Amino acid sequence: MAKTSEYSGFYNLSPEERRNWVADFASLSPAEAAAIASGGLPIEAADHMIENVVGTFALPLGVAVNFLVNDRDVIVPMALEEPSVVAACSNIARIARKGGGFRTSSTDPVMIGQVQLVGVPDPFGAKTRILARKRDILDLANAQDPVLVKFGGGARGVEARVLDTRGGPMVIVHLLVDCRDAMGANAVNTMNEALAPLLEEISGGRAHLKSLANLAVHRLARAFVRIPPDALARKDFPGDAVVAGIVSAYHFADADPFRCATHNKGIMNGIDAVVIATGNDFRAVEAGAHSYAAMGGYHSLTTWEKDAEGHLAGTIELPMAVGLVGGAVKTHAAARANVKMMGVKTASELGEIMAAVGLAQNLGALYALATEGIQRGHMKLHARNVAIAAGAPPELVDEVAARMVAEGKVRADRAQTIIEELRKR
Numbered sequence: 001m002a003k004t005s006e007y008s009g010f011y012n013l014s015p016e017e018r019r020n021w022v023a024d025f026a027s028l029s030p031a032e033a034a035a036i037a038s039g040g041l042p043i044e045a046a047d048h049m050i051e052n053v054v055g056t057f058a059l060p061l062g063v064a065v066n067f068l069v070n071d072r073d074v075i076v077p078m079a080l081e082e083p084s085v086v087a088a089c090s091n092i093a094r095i096a097r098k099g100g101g102f103r104t105s106s107t108d109p110v111m112i113g114q115v116q117l118v119g120v121p122d123p124f125g126a127k128t129r130i131l132a133r134k135r136d137i138l139d140l141a142n143a144q145d146p147v148l149v150k151f152g153g154g155a156r157g158v159e160a161r162v163l164d165t166r167g168g169p170m171v172i173v174h175l176l177v178d179c180r181d182a183m184g185a186n187a188v189n190t191m192n193e194a195l196a197p198l199l200e201e202i203s204g205g206r207a208h209l210k211s212l213a214n215l216a217v218h219r220l221a222r223a224f225v226r227i228p229p230d231a232l233a234r235k236d237f238p239g240d241a242v243v244a245g246i247v248s249a250y251h252f253a254d255a256d257p258f259r260c261a262t263h264n265k266g267i268m269n270g271i272d273a274v275v276i277a278t279g280n281d282f283r284a285v286e287a288g289a290h291s292y293a294a295m296g297g298y299h300s301l302t303t304w305e306k307d308a309e310g311h312l313a314g315t316i317e318l319p320m321a322v323g324l325v326g327g328a329v330k331t332h333a334a335a336r337a338n339v340k341m342m343g344v345k346t347a348s349e350l351g352e353i354m355a356a357v358g359l360a361q362n363l364g365a366l367y368a369l370a371t372e373g374i375q376r377g378h379m380k381l382h383a384r385n386v387a388i389a390a391g392a393p394p395e396l397v398d399e400v401a402a403r404m405v406a407e408g409k410v411r412a413d414r415a416q417t418i419i420e421e422l423r424k425r
């Protein structure tokens with residue numbers, strides 16, 4: 001029988017108990033579970049990843065439970081320092097099950113490589129000549145990466161634009177490359193560089209920059225969720241009012257860049273945490289998300305509506321340049337174990353789950369903001385950190401945190417006073 005990802009009270013377990021449950025859920029080997037426990041990055045491995053290594057830098061790794069994505073039970077590894085994110089994500093995933101969970105989809109994993117042609121005598125003529133040589137361009141690009149082609153990927157399309165710039169017109173060529181399960185930066189950049197002489201010959205100009213475009217509009221992940229109002233109702237907040245409040249919060253974000261930056265940041269709280277946990281390039285995903293949100297005027301990456309039956313319906317769509325092969329995804333033992341934890345077989349599937357997490361995270365934030373506010377739940381978790389930072393010994397942390405929350409004073413000075421009082425006792 002398929003295992004369920006639903007676990008109420010997961011937070012009550014110890015880290016070791018949670019890890020054992022995760023290992024059992026995802027059939028992790030003892031070595032994989034150990035990699036997760038230790039951080040999975042020995043100094044020798046780190047030393048091969050970047051330059052001038054002096055150590056490794058740890059983050060907490062949490063697991064969001066309760067996810068149902070395309071009828072499959074999923075648990076999600078999240079690496080980040082911010083309290084509330086994993087709890088909110090698990091909570092929304094639990095509520096989303098009442099409406100059948102998340103539905104996701106994606107485009108083919110097509111990345112864009114750009115070649116900048118400068119000093120082209122006849123930019124519009126060059127554009128036409130480049131498009132006419134599409135077959136030659138694709139063949140030359142594909143000759144650079146027979147392995148990608150063997151796995152069903154490779155260069156698929158050529159686009160050309162004349163760009164009016166401060167320095168005069170330039171011809172910008174886009175090579176569209178299906179990267180399959182790779183993030184694709186290396187494959188695309190190698191192809192770009194190999195194409196430069198041919199593009200110079202065709203255009204009569206000079207190939208200047210050759211690089212990947214992080215605004216990956218052809219590699220989109222999407223998720224949809226539909227939740228009955230009853231599932232959102234809570235004390236003093238009837239379901240209909242919560243739905244209306246969430247829709248209004250979305251309208252605010254979509255109309256105002258100040259609010260929208262925070263709204264989209266909340267989405268990325270969830271997505272980045274999974275991107276990091278799986279050893280992917282969070283800067284690339286961030287760049288893609290915010291530049292996509294800026295297209296046509298900075299807007300929300302999600303939408304929230306009340307549908308014909310009064311249910312809350314939400315969508316998300318964003319570029320998702322993540323991979324399962326190459327880079328840290330393969331060399332980092334904990335990243336490999338985290339990918340296995342999610343049970344994904346393709347990079348597209350990974351990107352889709354990340355989109356579902358982003359949608360859940362956004363709903364978690366809007367749900368809190370539209371009802372009791374974000375500080376109450378956040379402060380409960382934050383109070384423990386404040387207590388620890390103020391020097392509370394492990395046996396007093398919970399009591400110090402609970403007292404600060406009850407008093408509504410979650411501050412270092414108050415924590416210190418309470419610690420002194422408890423010590424005297």
Ligand code: MEV
Pocket residue numbers: 082262263264265266267269365366369374
């Ligand atoms: C905090 O990291 C994220 C939120 O501010 C997002 C939001 O306001 O939508 C809670």
